[in-house]
Amino acid sequence: MENKNVLVVGSGISGIASALELANAGVSVYLLDKEAVVGGRSASFCCKATDICSRCSACVVLGKVKEAVTHPRIKLLTNSTMKKLSGELGNFRVEIEQQPRYVDEERCIACGLCTEVCPVDPKAIYPPFAEATPFSYILDKGRCLRFKGERCDLCRTSCPTKAIEFDLKPKEQELRVDAIIVATGFDVFDAREKGSLGYGRYTNVLTGLDLEHVFTRDGYLRLPTNGREPQNIAFIQCVGSRDKDHEYCSQVCCKYAMKLAGLIKYQNPDARVTIFYIDLQTAGKGFAQFYEEYKESIRFVRGVPVEILQTVSGELEVRFEDISQGKVCRDTFDLVVLSVGISPGKNTWDLARILGINLADNGFFDKKDSLSCNETNVDGIFLAGTCQGPKDIPDSIAHGIAAASKTMRVLAESASQRRGH
């Protein structure tokens, strides 16, 4: 499979899984991402292990990212977006626009001198999250004085390797590839859309993603308001899943909520944790024992609250209907976590237009038919991961590998056909 090129759009875990498989099979891969760092959303998830691994797979992502970044046949194109597509299977021409990073990732040695001298607060140039790859600094145009018309030059002159450059224009280039894998992932449901749950208004209402980031950053959980350890925590399931706008189960929320709840209980055995749910999704390899373990120590309440109010003392009052008891109840909590679901990515529609591929009713990319898992209506364009529908990390990896498999097959078939002619 030498001299074949494939473009993978999106460097999240499924894109990386696709890219790695193809590269290992001898294909040259362009790995494109609109962000400055590789790894997508799941690379910033926290480890949820207690005394044993809770099988959240967050660590698997880090391993794969590292592998992809150092792979000789994978070329990373960060800060890049796809502008135009022409041609067909075996001969796609893709126009790529690469936004300047301002910090050259090949030259940045992550020394941190630029952040030290940056006069803005919060700093306009800063390191990515600790596990990020490439670990090169990020310049935030929105905060940087230079982009506000001032003549500040401190970071550029302090950089020992001359990695910072301001006067850069977006770069355009055309790639010729044999096939394309779309792995643009998902967007987290914006919990502000459910105003009655108070996200964005009450500091102690967090989303599941926020909680992931808290654990990644601090390693433990404290109340955002007063820094104390929360004693009474509620998880609310199906926020942005299984409702009239989202006629699907996000497949990840029950698992991450229970695993995060388990982690909270592990760190603070006295904490009381309640999970409000509609139906518990406890299927999946290795989850059975986990559920058994926490069945007793976590309170499960059937019924999803519709309203959260903050009391004068700063506690959160949750109003819910306990279906098993058949009555409307109120309960107060220190911290409420909204288990937000997976929504189609915001740029899905644009990309569908550029690529000419169909969208399904639920807003995700549509696959060709019910017996395909990666194929689209366009030959040579394949789907990988959550851009096709909600998936957890292991399923995303599997889907990514499957997309690589399908790509491999069309490449092999087109090669043998050409020989036949």
Place this chain on the structure above:
Amino acid sequence: METKIGVFLCNCGEAIKNIDFDAAVKEIAKFPGVTCVNLSSDLCLEEGKKKMISCIREENLERVVVAACSPEFHEHAFGEVLEKAGLNGRLLSMANIREQCSWAHDGDVTGKAVELVKMAVNRVRLLQPMEMKELPVNNEVLVVGGGFSAINTALQLSRVGLRTTLLEKEAALGTGTEELESLCGFDTSSMVSAVEADKNIKVLTSARVMEVDGKIGDFSVRIRQEGGEILRKYGAIVLATGHQTELALDCELKLGLSIVSQEEFCRMLGNPSLETEPKTIGFIFDFCDENSRFPTLATLNNALAAKRRWGSEVYVFYKSVKVDSEGAEILYQEARDCGVVFLKSEVPPRIDVDNGQVKIKAKDVFLGEDIILVCDVLVAEELHLPTEETANLSSLLNIRRDSRGFCQEENVHLYPVASEKKGIFFVGGCRGDLDLGRVLTDISSVVMNVYELLSSGKILVEAEKVEADPQKCVACLTCIRVCPHGAIQLVRINGGKEVAGISDLACYACGICAAICPAKAINFQSYRDEEILAQIEAI
């Protein structure tokens, strides 16, 4: 003569401030064998690498220590630098003076940095060069099973040019797929004829695997067929032995016309000459086994079909509906819209049989009241279990199973389709309860993984990375018993003494064997005892 060691220090663009590099250089230069110490500020950039290459050549260095950032980043790149300079890339050791020294501590850490370099110097002195070599592999694949996953795996493998043998214990392919067929709407017979027409696929029916020997690229499998036994060689083995179901019923309740399994219900649905169409149908699921998706999907499909075909009254008793698979939520809504009645209950319903009618008694959570349903047909709850064949094969192959008895251990690094042994894969129902979407994904994943290993007919590996010294090996079999990847076998050297032989192909280089060997016969290059102890001695 002493080995010439060069130390390259990098101050990371002068960003490492709490190390006094001048003092460090002086200290490091005193270490035995160190013939040159270089300080730079941009070792990982092209300029730095160029300087490194010329220095290695000029000073005739035999070993190199790089004291800079974490080896996680640039160890590979510095290895390439060594290769370019004409040294074996393995003769490098890194001292992590940035992440694990400068950045991790306050105040002056020159002392620690020097000590870290000393550890690396001590280690690098003992390192041995290592070469890559290509090993041949057989590229024929054995797929065990004859159901949907097995057939499609074989078909897809054939399309990427790999020859496959399908081994089925029954007399024909595609038996027992009726339920899946009606659930997922595919046609088994066309798949079977595609297999028969495919010259890359050989089908062995009424066949059983009796014994498996060897490792990835070279498995020899003894197969028993009606006519006798044959021995065949394969490069990889894919298990697609599916799952089986068992009714979760009290034993006094006799299975009969009125209490059926999902599969039998499917057959009733497909029977055009059914004597009486059931008027009231009850379904039960998610009480005895709360961790399977399959019962939900089967129930939803069958309930909808019954509603549409017969217009029966359909009642579903369940605890939680498992909608975490593609399209399941839509199906659930469709069933409700069609008039299927869903009754959530926290405790399993009581079932009694009375005059040929089934009585279901349950407490509905919404009403908070007891409900009694008398139905013509009850589709009872099913347990989702691994097949006997799965159990037999996994003990034959000596691979681990999960806590429910399915193939593949619950280790995140094995997902989706890998086993702990290279060259053995799982696909579909034998590794857990999967819906159609996940099975399709599995099939493609397994094809990719097999293709990667076998397509070129050879695999590039580091030669003798982990090796048992035949002189020291006492053939105690300890390593063979502990190797998690099944990479060690007894081999006869030159037709004589039997010793442990570590396969370069199957080995993952973890070093578990090297640690446990009571005769200290196993050498793990780069992590030999000497190399680890040399670091300790430097502290």
Place this chain on the structure above:
Amino acid sequence: MRIMNGHIVAFCCEHSAYPAADSAGRLGLHYPENVRVIRVPCAGRVDLIHILKAFENGAAAVLVMGCEDGACHHITGNTRAKERVKYSEILLKEVNIDGGRVRMFNLSPNAPHKFVRAVNEMTRITKESGR
């Protein structure tokens, strides 16, 4: 043999503890300076003799750090390491050295805080039990 030099030797699995230690550095999480990390391909590579030699060489404590229970890249490496550490405690007690000076920790690569906690805890233990 040297007198105790107060160092903690940490054998770190390259799949988990080693990158976690790196992340700790990158996050600027400070921990005691006396830790000396030795990178190993799996906690299962760490042998009793490595642990004993570290003490012979004057280490105040030894840490063996591997992947989380159930997430070892080599399936059984971390559980074997745990057993070995337990046995090394016995071997140490036999020669009148506090068995608490050797510990096994499980962590994942994205758990820098756990790495720092482990190191701090070990430092505290060695200080409490004295030289």
Place this chain on the structure above:
Amino acid sequence: MIIAERKPMEEIKQLIVPYRKVLVAGCGTCVAVCWAGGEKEVGILASQLRLARSVERNEISILEATVERQCEREMVAEIKDKVAEAEAVISLACGSGVQTMAEMFEDKPVFPGVNTTFIGMPEREGLWVEMCGACGDCFLDRTGGVCPIVRCAKGLLNGPCGGTRKGGKCEIDPEKDCAWVLIYRRLEKQGRLDLMRNYYAPKNYRAVKRPGKVQAAKA
């Protein structure tokens, strides 16, 4: 194969109290296989002894050596220089190896570092069970290849004691199988249950001459 197990540390420490330079000598055959006296165990014991003496502030120098079979004079001779250097020797070989060493270096105290326990086989990695008592009068032809002399806790020759537990387990150690249940099942499988009807007189152990001697037919 001969199975041995390391002596308690306290005992070994006592043995070498007067000495400042000791050789720990391993054997690379039976005791290596049962994790008692191979090169790895030599290293561990040596390290432990150094640690023990350093804790007591009574430094000791330990030499290490492992030969292929300590019960062979020629092989032991390979380490004579190291023995000469040491004041005493701790042998991690079976009793036979210890005696070979002691005989060859008569001026040196040679101490056993292991207790030689039995002839056995590994049940699984790291666990060995006794299979043979080296009685010198093998009985296995009559018992379907299961030795009741060592595998029955009471060494009974004529059927089980009557205390067999449910599931065929031993009265004395419920974790062990009753040897006579094993014998019965084996003979049943082979259709030789009639052997169970035979009566065997008590073995006359006095007839076994000590020390044993085996003379191979001259080639």
